[in-house]
Amino acid sequence: MERESELAAASHALDALCADEPSAALLVYRGAAGLGKTALLSEVAKLADGRCTVWTARGGETVNSVPFHVVRQLLHVALTSNQVPDARELLGDRYEIAGPALGIAPPGEQHADPQGVRDALDALVDRLAEEYGPLVLVVDDAQWSDPETLAWLTSYTRRPTGGRSVLVVVAYRTEEAGGPAEEYLQLLGAAAKLQVTLRELTPDATAGLVRAALGEAADDPFCREVWAVTAGNAYETVELLARVRESALLPVESSAGLLRALGASSHGEGLITRLEELGVPATNFARAAAIFGTGISMDLASQLTGMNRELAAECAEQLRAARILVGTDPLEFVHPLIANDVYRSIPHATRTAMHGVAAWVIVNSGRGVVEAAPHLLEVQPDEDPELVQQLRDAAAENLAIGAPDAARRCLERALAEPPLPRVRARVLYELGCATLLTSPATTAGHLRAALETKKLDEELRVDVVFHLAQALTHNNQTGEASHLLATESARTPQGPARMRLQTAHFLWEGVQAVEEDGHARSARLAEMAGELSGRDNTERVMLMLRASDATARGENAEEIVEIAERALLDGMLAPGTGWTDTAWGFEPPALLGLAYAFADRLDRAESLFTEGLRAFEISGWSGGHLAFAYTLVGYLNRRRGRLAEAETYLRESLRLADRVGDGLPMHWDAACMLIDTLLARGHVDRAREAAEQYAFAPPYSSTIVIPDAPSVRGRLLLALGRTSEGIAELEAAGDALTSRGRHNIIMAPWALDLATALAEHDPAKAAQLAAYARDRAERFGTHTAIGVALCCSASLKEGPEAVELLAQAVSHLEASPCAYELAHARVEYGIAAGFVAELSAGLELAEACGADGVVARARRALESDSLRR
16 A cells, blocks of 8 residues: 555566566665565565566574575575576586585585675576576565675676666665665665655555455544554554454444554564463464574474474464464564564573574584574573584685675684684684685784784694785785784794795785885895795795796896796696685786796796686686786786787776775776776877776885886876976886886886987986886897887987887897787888888787777878888
8 A cells, every 4th residue: 555656666667677678677665664565575576477587585683694595595496496407507617606605515615705606696697587587586674684695686786787687676674774784775775776765654544454454334533543553554554453353343433442452462562472372382482483583494493492393383373373473384474573572572591592502403403504603693602612613614614605704703703702722813813814805904903813822833823924914915014014924934943834934925025016125135035046946835936936026127038937937837837826726825826927928928928817817717706816817817918919908808807806995906906007008009098097097196006016007107197298297207116116126127117218208308318218228128138128128219319220220129029929019119110211011011010909099100101201112
């Protein structure tokens, strides 16, 4: 009643969903308890019946900490049906990622990336919409949905619709929405095609409801009193009218004074009194049902009460007759308000004890510790080692299904038990690992606490220190990470543990944008790595870091490749040093691949980067890890001269990174590479837009950015005509890099651009910079470096001297795998020498690269009359 506009909106959304070109939508209905949200959802489902497939689910107050509980309800029918492909076929490569979250596959050993699980669920629902036709997903009591389901619903409904035939309908109780649920529900509301706040029934609608239930004889004073007692609350009105029928009360003015007392028996203390009148067994069974909350199993409820099956069935029948429960097996409460009242009527001590027994019953029935975890969380702390272990087991399984927040809750509760002192350090370590993907700052706090316990064995201490340094780096605190590792290395005796800490120290110290003494670090690293053969993973990682450092310093590329080869096992990453291995992280193979890329071994780099991209996709790591992999593949395409493809990968990297957070190191890398690529394409305005969007300006990231961020920003400023600012930026970049001993002119092309910028006003300094670049390029020894340095020198010369330098540049770049640099050199050579054939070849190559700026320059030159035919 009085929901015509809400139903009209739903009808319109269903029409759009079932159109020839389907349009996905999200509808949100919200309001206080008892205003008819559930009834409204039922009407929406009726409207969709026969036109769409409708699946429903409901959140529950006592199960909202079970990860993916609501999404499992939603998709249960599809995943257990024999009418469509089985779940493995539906999910394809994502079966191992989403299967554990959906409860249809055992959890794996690795931590699942929550974003990867959400992406897999997106793909699954899209596929189900194809199999079942238009799909309507209905979620009631969303305020009690588990956070994992709400996070997925939020991300799924905020995606571009793209012709999806899925309508999502959500209802929630406003006064109960708090914590993470409130934030997700606000995001859902903002994304909704329609968000409606339901209002109480008017006196006229209440009168219509009274007469529909009790007959037209109900007089106006009686109807007005019903409205006054219930304040237009639909649920309370229906329940009050049920009590009126049971009491055979005449619906006339003389009976109106009795309504308030009757209404009180529908909720609160009145409901509990009515429940207790049914007897102790029925009351106990109702309490057991309230402990389980929703989807109540007769078997579990009878075990919790200690009843036999027959007595439990009798109690269930009594409660159905009293309009407290509905259904058979599973059972549900008639309304969540009843469940709340019954649950809160259980004395606190009794309630915690019942939760403990419920956890035991669930585990004993083979349903697993994750389902038991919400009950374990409610048990009174009592220094119980077994409870601590159960919570740790539940946390491990939650991590494996992509629910780190649920794991965190379990481990925080385990700490409150509290665990034995020797176990507490491990719980803190596990707690730190649980939050590594979602909150590096929180991780650091837990891991620091683990170190302070002084109850760690040596091997675990090394793991704690390594992951703490990793978390600090990911939180833009690289200096603290480096200091921590230096301190721990100094206190650890000689042996494998110290070697690992020293290697980690080189790793995190090396990725800092600013070092205290880069020369000394490089010398120590070269000395330690000099005799290593790569006999174990610590040595292999050390060699990867040495290859990367030598690349940044501009040492001989052939020697760098030889070092890099020693870091591999039979030409491949050794087990334990791969992209998804947690012992070392993804940074070492990334640095190794970049060393190959700058050494002109793009084949090796491509093999490593595509392996990383595939590894993250297979593992479902769809957050920052996958974003970084797209960055690396994008930059590889930039180096090969596939500029349009590079831009596509880099924009996808930024899209993925945006889902993780703002201003993260991965943003710096992707934005820097994108701006560099756009400048190579000649798209200066788009490069400026990207710089503004991602705040690509000082202060820079505390971690290194490849290519060098100040060098790229200096180039951007020059392209925008802000010459004095660009020169200042490039001069500062050169001072910072050379003071650290970093001389790679491809990784940090500051000298090339600064020489060109100074050519007119300070030719002597420009020539000095060009000579520096040529010297460093020849020491590095790659055809790419030598070729671009020769181009730079040629830009400062005129006549035959410039032509000769450009001819040499083209010769080198023809042996290079970098097509854009060759296209640029060919065009400049063709213009300087007046060779149409060379200019035309450069134009053709520039077009293939997507270098629109070079293409435009070549065409202008071809249209002039100064070229030799």
